[in-house]
Amino acid sequence: MFLSDGCAETRVTTAMPDSNLAPAMGELSISNRLLGDRDALDQAWERDGYWYFRNVLDTAAVARLRSVFIDVLYSLGVVDRDDPEARFTGASLENFPYRMDPLVKMQPWKEFVSEPPIHAFFTQLLGGEPFWVPTVEYRATPPTRTRDRSRFDFIHQDGFYNSGIPFLICWVPLAEIDADIGGVALVEGMHRKPYLHDLNRPPQFEVPDNAIAPQAWRRSTYRAGDLLLMDLGTPHSGLANHSDRFRLSIDMRVMPKSVKIPIIGRLTAVSSSAVAVCDETGETQLIIDESSYCRDLSGRRMTPELVPRHFKVGDEVIVASERGITTVLRHTH
Numbered sequence: 001m002f003l004s005d006g007c008a009e010t011r012v013t014t015a016m017p018d019s020n021l022a023p024a025m026g027e028l029s030i031s032n033r034l035l036g037d038r039d040a041l042d043q044a045w046e047r048d049g050y051w052y053f054r055n056v057l058d059t060a061a062v063a064r065l066r067s068v069f070i071d072v073l074y075s076l077g078v079v080d081r082d083d084p085e086a087r088f089t090g091a092s093l094e095n096f097p098y099r100m101d102p103l104v105k106m107q108p109w110k111e112f113v114s115e116p117p118i119h120a121f122f123t124q125l126l127g128g129e130p131f132w133v134p135t136v137e138y139r140a141t142p143p144t145r146t147r148d149r150s151r152f153d154f155i156h157q158d159g160f161y162n163s164g165i166p167f168l169i170c171w172v173p174l175a176e177i178d179a180d181i182g183g184v185a186l187v188e189g190m191h192r193k194p195y196l197h198d199l200n201r202p203p204q205f206e207v208p209d210n211a212i213a214p215q216a217w218r219r220s221t222y223r224a225g226d227l228l229l230m231d232l233g234t235p236h237s238g239l240a241n242h243s244d245r246f247r248l249s250i251d252m253r254v255m256p257k258s259v260k261i262p263i264i265g266r267l268t269a270v271s272s273s274a275v276a277v278c279d280e281t282g283e284t285q286l287i288i289d290e291s292s293y294c295r296d297l298s299g300r301r302m303t304p305e306l307v308p309r310h311f312k313v314g315d316e317v318i319v320a321s322e323r324g325i326t327t328v329l330r331h332t333h
Contacts, residue, residue, distance in 0.1 A: 022151040022239065023214035025185060028052040028228075038127065049191030049234040055225040057172065058117035062224045066174040068108045069140055069248055072100070078142065079246060086175065086246045088143050100138035104333055109136045109252060126256045133167050133253035133318065134264060134332045141182075141247040144240045151182065151240040155207045159232030160195045161301075163293055164320030164327035165262050167253040169230040173222035174248040181247045182239030184228060185219040187212055191233030203300035207235065222249075229254075262320040264332065270311050272304045275329065277319050286319060286326045295330040 031051040034040040045051060074081040077091040112118060113132055122130040158169055177183035190196075196212070197205040212235060219239070222228070230236060241247045255261065265279030276285045288294065294302050296310050311317065311329065320328040 022185075023217055026188075026215075026218045028186075028218050028220045029188075030054055032056065035125070041125075045231065046192075048188050049231040050186060050188070051227075051229045052220065053227045053229075055223070056121060057225050057227055058115065058121075059225045061112060061115040061118050062172070062174055064115075065108055065112045065250065066224070066248060068106065069100075069103065069138070069174060072102045073140055073246060075102075086248060087244050088246060093142060096142065098141075100140055103138040103140075104136075107136075109250060112250075113252070122254060126254070129257045130254050131257040131261050133165065133255065133262065135253055135318065135330070137251035139238070139247060139249040139251065141238070141241050143243055143245070146240075147242065149240075151242070152185070153238040153240060155196075155212070155235060155237040157191075157195055157197065157207075157233050157235050158230075160197045160205065161293060161295065161299060162232065162320070162328050164322055165253075165255075165318070166232070166259055167255040169232070169234070169236075170252040170254045171228040171230070172250050172252070173224060173226055173228075174250065175224055177222040177247060177249065178243075179219075179221065180241075180243035181245060182241050182243075183219060183222050183247065183249070184236055185217050185239055186228075186230060186234050186236040187216045188218055188234075190216070190235055191231040193233070195233070196235060203302070205301070262318050262328070264318050265316070267311060267313050267315050267317055270308050270313060272307055275307070275311070275317075275319070275326065277317060284319075284321075286321050287324055288326050288329070292326040293328050294326070295328070297331060297333075 029048060029052060031044060031053050034044055041051065070079060070081060070086065073079040076096065078089055079086050080089065171184055173183065196207045198208050199205060263277050263279055263284055265277045267275060268278050268283055269276035272288065274285060274287050276283055288304050288307060290304065292304065294307050296302055302310060316332045318330050318332055319326060
């Protein structure tokens with residue numbers, strides 16, 4: 001069900017807690033009123049670099065996905081199963097799997113995007129069948145005890161690390177995420193400008209601290225059923241969790257099947273100058289050179305000579321290319 005909202009362009013400036021650690025942030029534009037109008041959606045995307053929809057995803061499907069998160073957190077002793085707020089119990093986090101490895105192995109995202117109302121929404125929004133890139137981040141972020149650093153986790157633009165894969169960044173909150181909990185903050189309207197990443201700061205090429213004006217940041221109070229989609233060029237960051245609850249969300253990547261989708265398959269050969277990858281259509285051989293962005297498991301760029309150390313025959317990978325040259329090589333997990 002689409003929820004219309006007559007206040008689509010309302011801007012409300014809200015101060016973040018601990019304002020010395022994060023700037024005051026404007027409110028995201030709400031895109032609900034644009035649903036069903038392809039031209040208006042495209043214009044908003046081109047202007048802003050994102051769509052933010054309120055209460056458009058089936059809340060029962062979202063609740064089922066959230067319950068999988070809660071089961072894992074309960075098994076780790078960090079939440080009470082019946083606590084609707086997912087408050088942190090105070091248990092030791094010494095061995096906490098911050099990358100949520102149990103969920104990575106379970107891959108609950110597949111069942112979520114296959115639920116009929118979820119599939120129907122994305123099919124309508126994209127104007128055709130969705131293709132889900134199997135790079136998923138499960139966020140179950142506990143409260144931080146560190147309050148003397150910036151709340152920005154890692155300011156970045158996904159397109160810098162994923163050349164040749166024209167996906168939409170798809171962020172789904174699984175529960176209310178207010179200013180204390182943090183969530184995602186983004187910069188509106190900078191997605192068509194040159195990348196902000198500093199090429200002189202390998203291997204992650206961090207965005208300089210002064211590259212974004214403090215007043216440019218926007219966020220919202222997110223709730224289950226909401227959806228935020230961002231352009232590859234939109235600068236954004238997670239915000240440190242300053243609440244007593246876990247921050248629950250999932251990051252996915254979606255694109256229409258009608259565009260050039262990447263190869264997803266298993267490596268059959270690996271060297272510092274080429275790879276071969278096999279999917280259901282057969283084997284494809286691609287060159288690796290200095291322009292290729294070959295990512296390690298932390299997202300850092302490696303030089304071609306390091307590729308055989310990090311990638312092995314049999315690994316499941318995502319590969320994008322242009323004219324036979326690899327633009328991106330990364331593991332699916």
